[in-house]
Amino acid sequence: MTLSRTIAGCGRITDRAATSPSTGSFPAELEAVLSSTMTAAAQREITTWPGYEPTPLRSLNHLAEGLQLAEVLYKDESPRFGLGSFKALGGSYAVVCLMADLLEAQKGERPPLAALRSGALARAVENITVVTATDGNHGRSVAWGAQMVGCACRIYIHAEVSKGRQEAMEALGAEVVRIDGDYDASLRRCAEEAAANGWYVVSDTSYEGYMDLPRNVMAGYSVMAAEVLDQIEGPPPSHVFIQAGVGGVAAAVCATFWQRLGAARPRFVIVEPATAACILASARAGRPATVPIEAETIMAGLSCGEASLLAWDILSRGAQDFLAIEEQGVESMMRLLASGEAGGGTIEAGESAVPGLVALVAACRDQDLRRSLGLDDTSRVLVFGCEGATDPAIYQQILAGNDA
Known part of the structure; x- marks a missing residue:
């Protein structure tokens, strides 16, 4: 797949909405949602973990030139802790924090997080079970966190989650339960069985009555955004195109940029599949x-299919544009990045890594949308490549041009 062919046929935006975001500094009321204290604590902790390294920030200089933009930067999460996605930052951190909370409540003294994640307190937590519902990457992170601290882990996946992603979670010691239905059905089943058995849900989405652990998950994600701000040379980006599922990662990135940059934060463009x-x-x-x-x-x-309440609190005030994209263009963008023709070297990008780029290309091809988003030859656009080949078999099929 060549650069010119990808730009010409990368797909289209099927729907869009725009709002008027808050201006100025990070609002005091959002500190109660995801505080700068929480994000700073997560950043201090996670950056001390064995194997921690900032993931690369790549310049897609050829793509930027083809789109007549000043710069396109790609945060490449494929090498993150060997788990292949940014999710390694969230679920695992939430598990460690949960174990600290439970042992503090039991013993009256909070154990050091370092002692927990080293496995030194495994005997104290071995009868605790953490559970979650996942499309793959979050479950892998929760399973890794459980393996680190020594507690049990049970993960619910829906009918369409690939066998390869299931096996990756099982390899980390998790018991995986596959159900009929979609992701939201797996969430309900997870919550029901956790309540019946006294298990602890570690979810990356928040809902009424369940807020604290998703805050820790989002705080973990903030590490990725903090790295970007340290890696960027020159002024901050003018735009951030970032994908959303329930909205947690988009909200964490938006909050971190807002906390650090205030009124100088970029314009946030949220990208989703048209079907979700x-x-x-x-x-x-x-x-x-x-x-x-x-x-x-x-x-x-x-x-x-359902927005996280905490994430929405942030995005409703911090994001300006919301785009839905069709499926066409995802596979060709993955192949383009793998070829190196976009710039930044050869990049391993999974299916959920490229929506921001697909939307950016489609927006630049639509002159009215390009103008309304404020994209021009001075724009410096940041996108988040949130995963690598989290299912290697599917990834190789796509690179070969075969249906996944």
Whole structure:
């Protein structure tokens, strides 16, 4: 797949919405949602973990030139802790924090997180079970966190999650339960069985009565955004195109940029599959919305029909544009990045890594949309390549030009 062919046929935006975000500094009321204290604590902790390295920030200089933009930067999460996605930052951190909370409640003294994640307190937590529902990457992170601390882990996946992603979670010691139905059905089953058995749900989405652990998950994700701000040379980006499932990662990145940059933060553009655009629907409704998942998207990690309440609190004030994209263009963009023709070297990008780029290319090809998004030859655009080849078999099929 050549650069010119990808730009010419990368797909299209099927729906869009726009809002008027808050200006100025990070609002005090959002500190109660995801505080700068929480994000700073997560950043201090995770950057001390064995194997931690900032993931690369790549310049897609050839793509930027082809789109007549000043710069396109790609945050490449494929090498993150060997788990292949940014999710390694969230679920695992939440598990460690949960174990610290439980042992503090039991013993009256909070153990050091370093002692927990080293496995030194495994005997104290071995009878605790953490559970989650996942499309793959979040479950892998929770399973890794459980393996580190020594507690049990049970993961619920829906009918369309690939066998390869299931096996990756099982390799980390998790018990994996596959159910009929979609992601939201697996969430309900997970919550029901956790309540019946005294297990602890570690979810990356928040809902009424369940807020604390998703805050820790989002705080973990903030590490990725903090790295970008340290890696960028020169002024901050003018635009951030970032994908959303339930909205957690988009909200974490938006909050971190807002906390650090205040009124100078970039314009945030939220990108979703047309078949699962719950954040766009929320923007249109002015409140958290649910959409039915009638067909699964190739962008497996984004197949979510219900917005996270915490994420929506941030995105409703911090994001300005909401785009839905069709499936066409995902595979060709993956092949383009793998070829190196976009710039930045050869990049391993999974199906959920490229929606921001697909939307950016489609927006630049639509002159009216390009103008309304404020994209021009001075724009410096940041996108997040949130995963690598999290299912190697599917990835190789796509690179070979075969249906996944």
